[in-house]
Amino acid sequence: MNVSPRASQLLASGGEAVPVPRVPRVKISKLSKRYERRGVLRSIDLELYPGERVALLGANGAGKTTLLRILATLSRPTSGTVSIAGHLTHKTAQAVRSQVGVVAHQPYLYEDLTAEENLRFFARMYSVSDERSRIDEILFMVGLISRRDDRVGTFSRGMQQRLAIGRAILHKPALLLLDEPDSGLDREGARVLERILGYQRTTEGTVLMTTHDLRFGLSTADRVLLLENGKIVLDAPAPSLDEDELDERLSRR
Amino acid sequence: MRDGLDKISIIVWKDLLTEIRTKELFGGMFIFAVLTIITFNFAFDMTGTAKAASGAGAMWVAFNFAGFLGLGRSISLERDKGSFDGLLLCPVDRGTIFLGKFIGNLLFITLVELISVPIFAALFDLDVFQPLLLLALFLGTLGFAAVGTLLAVMAASTRSREVLLPVLMFPILLPVVIASVRATTLILTRQTNDLSAWLNLLGAYDVLFLAISYAVFDRVVEE
Amino acid sequence: MIVKGKSSWASGVGLVLGLLSAITMAIGMYLGLVYAPEDAIQGNAQRIFYIHVPMAWVAFLAFGVVFLAAIMYLWKRALIWDQIARSSAEIGLVFTTLVLVTGSFWGRPIWGTWWTWDARLTTTLLLWFIFLGYFMIRAYAGDRGRAATYSAVIGIIGFFDVPIIYLSVDWWRTLHPQAVISVTSANMPGQMVVALMVCLLAFTLFYLYLMIQKLGIERMKDQLIDYQYALSEREAEGVTTA
Numbered sequence: 001m002n003v004s005p006r007a008s009q010l011l012a013s014g015g016e017a018v019p020v021p022r023v024p025r026v027k028i029s030k031l032s033k034r035y036e037r038r039g040v041l042r043s044i045d046l047e048l049y050p051g052e053r054v055a056l057l058g059a060n061g062a063g064k065t066t067l068l069r070i071l072a073t074l075s076r077p078t079s080g081t082v083s084i085a086g087h088l089t090h091k092t093a094q095a096v097r098s099q100v101g102v103v104a105h106q107p108y109l110y111e112d113l114t115a116e117e118n119l120r121f122f123a124r125m126y127s128v129s130d131e132r133s134r135i136d137e138i139l140f141m142v143g144l145i146s147r148r149d150d151r152v153g154t155f156s157r158g159m160q161q162r163l164a165i166g167r168a169i170l171h172k173p174a175l176l177l178l179d180e181p182d183s184g185l186d187r188e189g190a191r192v193l194e195r196i197l198g199y200q201r202t203t204e205g206t207v208l209m210t211t212h213d214l215r216f217g218l219s220t221a222d223r224v225l226l227l228e229n230g231k232i233v234l235d236a237p238a239p240s241l242d243e244d245e246l247d248e249r250l251s252r253r
Numbered sequence: 254m255r256d257g258l259d260k261i262s263i264i265v266w267k268d269l270l271t272e273i274r275t276k277e278l279f280g281g282m283f284i285f286a287v288l289t290i291i292t293f294n295f296a297f298d299m300t301g302t303a304k305a306a307s308g309a310g311a312m313w314v315a316f317n318f319a320g321f322l323g324l325g326r327s328i329s330l331e332r333d334k335g336s337f338d339g340l341l342l343c344p345v346d347r348g349t350i351f352l353g354k355f356i357g358n359l360l361f362i363t364l365v366e367l368i369s370v371p372i373f374a375a376l377f378d379l380d381v382f383q384p385l386l387l388l389a390l391f392l393g394t395l396g397f398a399a400v401g402t403l404l405a406v407m408a409a410s411t412r413s414r415e416v417l418l419p420v421l422m423f424p425i426l427l428p429v430v431i432a433s434v435r436a437t438t439l440i441l442t443r444q445t446n447d448l449s450a451w452l453n454l455l456g457a458y459d460v461l462f463l464a465i466s467y468a469v470f471d472r473v474v475e476e
Numbered sequence: 477m478i479v480k481g482k483s484s485w486a487s488g489v490g491l492v493l494g495l496l497s498a499i500t501m502a503i504g505m506y507l508g509l510v511y512a513p514e515d516a517i518q519g520n521a522q523r524i525f526y527i528h529v530p531m532a533w534v535a536f537l538a539f540g541v542v543f544l545a546a547i548m549y550l551w552k553r554a555l556i557w558d559q560i561a562r563s564s565a566e567i568g569l570v571f572t573t574l575v576l577v578t579g580s581f582w583g584r585p586i587w588g589t590w591w592t593w594d595a596r597l598t599t600t601l602l603l604w605f606i607f608l609g610y611f612m613i614r615a616y617a618g619d620r621g622r623a624a625t626y627s628a629v630i631g632i633i634g635f636f637d638v639p640i641i642y643l644s645v646d647w648w649r650t651l652h653p654q655a656v657i658s659v660t661s662a663n664m665p666g667q668m669v670v671a672l673m674v675c676l677l678a679f680t681l682f683y684l685y686l687m688i689q690k691l692g693i694e695r696m697k698d699q700l701i702d703y704q705y706a707l708s709e710r711e712a713e714g715v716t717t718a
Contacts, residue, residue: 098344108339
């Protein structure tokens, strides 16, 4: 497995955190989110670095999706700050949005438009330069080049998910947020995801993904975060973790 | 500015293309408008001297009902399939998104009106082919679409969107209904002396409520 | 403890306002029912105006407060502005209802009808519906922040809309000639003016008194939610550390 410089450094020091002289891509400080009577996130401090692949684990209702939505500027923090690529989400949300790509539970696609039209729409919304060749490139990457002129409504769930991944990386985001990208993904989709994750690594892109599948998370990510009751209770390099132990911890609640 | 216009036109292009494919919104609205007009023929006396006044009233009620139908659907389609979040993720000013959706709605409703008006004229034997009527239609529809787009977005994320949209919209739209019906009646009977006052009222309402809707949209869509 | 001090301060002011409004209200009633002369044309029915006009004033004042508080809420996102707005809106809704009812009581003997589509009446009715929409969207909005934002939008749009409604209905009427009895006589006797002024003052004080009471209740409701939140936070704390 490919190991990031940071992860290898951590491994070399026996799992102990060594200060890395790099500028974090994402800096979250004292982030809390509350929905009226219920707290969802509780004073989270977190830094994510360029090129890092981070898996966010946690039981249902632990706050994974909420954290992703806040990073995507779809939701406002109740308190605390989030800065992405040097921009504060609550101050310069637009600048943040152009740096973030999102794959969520819903594909964010228009079913009555073709695959190509969907990509063209989002390419223009994101002001992607060299739109035509970028769309071709994406369609090729996600293996839908032969279906480019078919309406997305006719696609299978797996194909829609692939196109959704393509849509999310269209503007070469510095931060890619994936909410359970492995669910509903066909075999071709898994390959596409792997390719795209590799690509993000070569371009120093940060990836944060939630997943239910522990094995998938541990094998894909170089760093694992465990969210429990809106708090990060574990932050460790993936290779240092034992799957069974983690599994037990996850199913305990 | 130019970039903003560019983004607005892309959103409108997307909505138009979707509509051309499905004809869902347009077909429903058009049939609804014509059926309402036909029903009014039996509810009101459309033969006497007050024909123009009842006709104008029937026409605007039909257009407003059809408009409700269109607004509700155009927004809930985005909300239901979650694509509205996809739109909000784009690095585009939220006001721009509002203007895009607003112009799309304005186009659809105006198109339905333009096709219904000749049918209306034929059914009630009214002299509708006047350029001023186009202006009245446009101004009346603009105010409707501006307030309607904002309120439909709000209503769509509540538990009772079908009830809420008309309850919120009818009181707020009353001036537009009054002014449009009056202006249309005056145009149909070719009395143009008071017309400019009504058109000015419509214009002022349009500018004011378009500005307010644009200004508050950012707050309405944030979570 | 600070909260407690604040609320006792508010209840002190509330008490003073309540007493003041009760006293002026009593004086106003005396002036309106005894001191002011009987109207030459309308007879004693005219006396309902000493409560009807002040109620209408309070209804529109309440709406103005909703508007300002709504702007402040959308600007600052501070909960206090929503508390002010929703308190005032509730008082406004009650007073708008009372205005419509007392107006009908007067209209029946004088106009010979409970209702007429005059500009003032129509505008008041529409104001009532806008207030109703204000509370409906709050009820259906789901969470507190969304309820506050959506209702603030209704408050702002409604405020701008009301004068336009008045204008459009007024123009509509003037184009449809109809016997509309003017309700404001240009030369009211001096005693009537005095009585009306005192009643206006009394109802304004009453509005302020109700505002303080209502605001206290609304603040408490939000505090309760905050306490429930704090409690759930404590529980969650226990779970994580256990």
